[in-house]
Amino acid sequence: MNTKILSVTGKETELIVKVCEYVEILYWGCIINTKSEGAEYSLSRPIPYGRLDTDIPMTLHPELGRGLFSSPALEGHRNGKGWAPVFQTTNVKQGRKELTIYSEDKAAGLQLVTELRLDEFDVIKLRHKLINTADGIYSVNRLANTLPLPERANELLTYYGRWVNEFQQTRMRLTQGGYQQENRRGRTSHEHYPALIAGTQYFNETHGDVWGFHLAWSGNHRMRVDVKADGRRFMQAEAIYLPGEVALEKGDSIATPWLYATHSECGLNKMSQHFHQHVRSNILNNRLTKKARPIHLNTWEGIYFDHNPEYIMDMATESAKMGVERFIIDDGWFKGRCGDKAGLGDWYLDKSKYTKGLEGVIEHVNALGMEFGLWFEPEMINKDSDLYRSHPDWLLAMDNYEQPTGRNQYAIDLQNEDAFNYLFERLDYFLSKYNISYIKWDMNREIVQPGHDGYAAGHKQVEMYYRLVDKLTAKHPDVEIESCAAGGGRIDFEVLKRTHRFWASDNNDALERQQIQRGMSYFFPPEVMGSHIGAKHCHCTRRTHDINFRGLTALFGHMGIELDPVKESETEKQGFMKYIQLHKQLRPLLHSGDAIRLSTDDDAHLAHAVIATAQDKAVVLVAQLSMPTNSLSSTLRIPGLNKDKLYSISLLDYPENFHDIVNLQPLWTKEPVVASGEWLKKAGIAMPILDPESAILIGLKEA
Incomplete structure (x- = not known):
């Protein structure tokens, strides 16, 4: 084949590709606007002694x-x-x-x-x-x-x-x-x-x-x-x-x-x-632009497996009062599920808990103006289940071996057509019978010895998972799906093609979430990152954080709440309501703007921002992770704004004791100050002094 030099260009990027008997990328970088004929020869490599006698391309x-x-x-x-x-x-x-x-x-x-x-x-x-x-x-x-x-x-x-x-x-x-x-x-x-x-x-x-x-x-x-x-x-x-x-x-x-x-x-x-x-x-193909991302309440950390429909309806009532827009019942609603050792696979409503069925709960949730969601873990099975007792051959396993359990469960062989069809039928039944607009799709264990008919089947199991989700969404295109795998165990672009949200981590500790969410932000925009306000006393780490730190940490994602609102104090409820309303106010910006991470001079700080595409407004979060290294906290420089525009800088939210822990905080924290985008990028603003594990929210708008 004759040698060709081809160029493929994007908005700012160019690939220069050599095509002959093989294909090699000669250049991958910013667009080169001025090129002479034969310029590619400037990249021809020398051939050293002691090696093969011809040039070997990296194809x-x-x-x-x-x-x-x-x-x-x-x-x-x-x-x-x-x-x-x-x-x-x-x-x-x-x-x-x-x-x-x-x-x-x-x-x-x-x-x-x-x-x-x-x-x-x-x-x-x-x-x-x-x-x-x-x-x-x-x-x-x-x-x-x-x-x-x-x-x-x-x-x-x-x-x-x-x-x-x-x-x-x-x-x-x-x-x-x-x-x-x-x-x-x-x-x-x-x-x-x-x-x-x-x-x-x-x-x-x-x-x-x-x-x-x-x-x-x-x-x-x-x-x-x-x-x-x-x-x-x-x-x-x-x-x-x-x-x-x-x-x-x-x-x-x-x-x-x-x-x-x-x-x-x-x-x-x-x-x-x-x-x-x-x-x-x-x-996403703009799937998430049809409506604002609904604020969640998920019942898991509120009640775990202890399901009482009347009490759950009380939870829904309290959730609606705080401004929640989607109410999700998590694990524990189906037959035989009183803990994590039994029931998986038996996707039938537990009538001993829900004696009057599920309709009344859903109708109550909908009457409060909220969508209803339900938790499933379709790929998994407990041996203590009717499904396993009837179909032990449906396990994703190898004969003559006993694989270790994970969270007391095993995986179902999705290549088994009968098993696949059973799972689709059960999911389809609930989505067809009830007004369910959302599924939290979980996967709580790692896969050991994935075998089908004695042969390795790890790759095919993943493909069959895709097929199951695709078949379900084809029949129920308006149902949204969250990808959860014991938190952040199944987060990637291929999953996102068929889902709408990721549960970034089972850890609702605001301090730990700062780094978790930052790591995720390099590849995913905020609107697909589930980020919840947990209880004051974190279930995973046993740390205690006030509502300011929890609320601001959850603000920069797809916001939700993970607790029992009935048992919370009125003070806490007022705090939840405050940050729910703040998120709703900022949601159009947070879920459409340019998310950036800000460099800080002290590793004790973590800062990030979302800037409107029109560069007319922005919000900045500064989190104080630990004690400041020095008595002063340096300056915060904010890139990404229009250098020629003037911006009013104001403090939107701060800890309760913000003005009590120092003699004087920076002047801009008490009254708005105006600065140009160029000033904010190059000179910045003086950082306030903060206690460890607290945060502030800065607002910028065109003056």
Whole structure:
């Protein structure tokens, strides 16, 4: 095939792609407006001694058979043969912002279709589809997406975590060797969220070249960044296939999950804005713009498994008084469910608790002006259930092994059509019979030995989960779904295509939530992040926080409440009402503006803001995580505003003892001060002195 140099451009980003017998990205960065013919030759590499005698490209599909001695994109074989394929490009179709590349290895009997898209928000989507074109089975061990990184990308930001401590971040230098994380827990996982960020050394929220990556897959995955011996770098992301899991008959195919990526020359905030805009327009498809995001009350931390319909209706009454717009009954409503050791799978109303049925509760909730939601955990089963006693073969398991339980439960084999149909029928029954507008869809355990008919089935289990949700939403398109997996264990772009909200963490501790929500904010806009005001005494950490800190922390997401409003004091109820009303007032801005994270001079502070797209107003949260390092708290600089506009700065909310803990707080906290956007970016405002574990809310509006 003749060599072609193709350009794919977004709003600010350009990909320059070399297409010949292979496809290689020569350049990925800001748009180059002035190019001369043949300029690509300036990037031709030298060939050193002591190596292969020809230049070996870093292609979109790296191949050992071509002489690239790094992680290949494909590992597989046909009964021991065809194990080192070398694909030759046969055709390229170019759209305005996309390339579709067709390649073939006739000797191995394989075809490869590569889709590369760059949207109007500068987000890349990449995936490969492998097709077996020859007789016999081709076994696939690995199939990965690969993107190059420039040599100046020498620092990584990666994620780690656990239950009630999701989205934690860490940094590492990238000089030699590389980085790899693997998740084999059967879901997206709390431990290894499938994303990472590479950048120039010391990149931060506003400075440095950064490249962000997210793999849209809800199961086992691998993320890696390698530095080759010659200094070149690349990023690779893939679903992990268990042994024997992918065996392609002639004509069969397997596709990688979509890899999403973007570049910013202005640090992490710009990267996040690319992802947020893409999510809003191209993943959510503006599904959340039809109405304001309803404020929740979820019953879990209020009553757990202790369900009394009359009392639940009292909870709903108190919730409505405070301004709640959606009332959700959590775990404990179905047959045999008095704790977490029994009942899962028996999706029938517990008539010993709900003696008069569910209709009266729902009608009461609706009469109060609230939507009604219900909790399900469809993929799971307790052995102490009628379902298991009738269908023990429905377990996702391997015969002759006893796998460990997780929260006293097991997973259902969704590849079993009878099991799949039963779950759909039960979900469909409730959504058809009752006025249910919302499902909290939970998944509380990790997957061990996912077996179907004795074969590994981890990958297929995830695909069948997608199919179950898709089938349900096709029949009930107006029902919204929350993705919860013991909190933040199943959060990714592929889930978001079929749901509306994530439960970021089971941890409602406002102090812990500050870091959890910050980590999540790099890839997701506020309106999809469930963020609740919990009880004063946190159930997860046993910490106590006042309503100011809890309320302001929950403000910057999809807000809700997680407690028993009947038992709360009038003072607490007034506090809930205050922050519910504040959220409603700011909700149009919070759920449409540009979310940015602010750099602070003291790690004891955490600050972030949402700026209206018209740059006429903004809100800023400053959280004091711990004792200030110094007696004064420096200045807060606020980028992102129109440098030529004047803004009135005022204090919208603050702790009860705000003016009592110092001789004098900054003057702007007592009366509005006017400053330009340029002043706020470069000079900033003096930070007040705050007690640990407290927060303030700053308002900015065009003067």
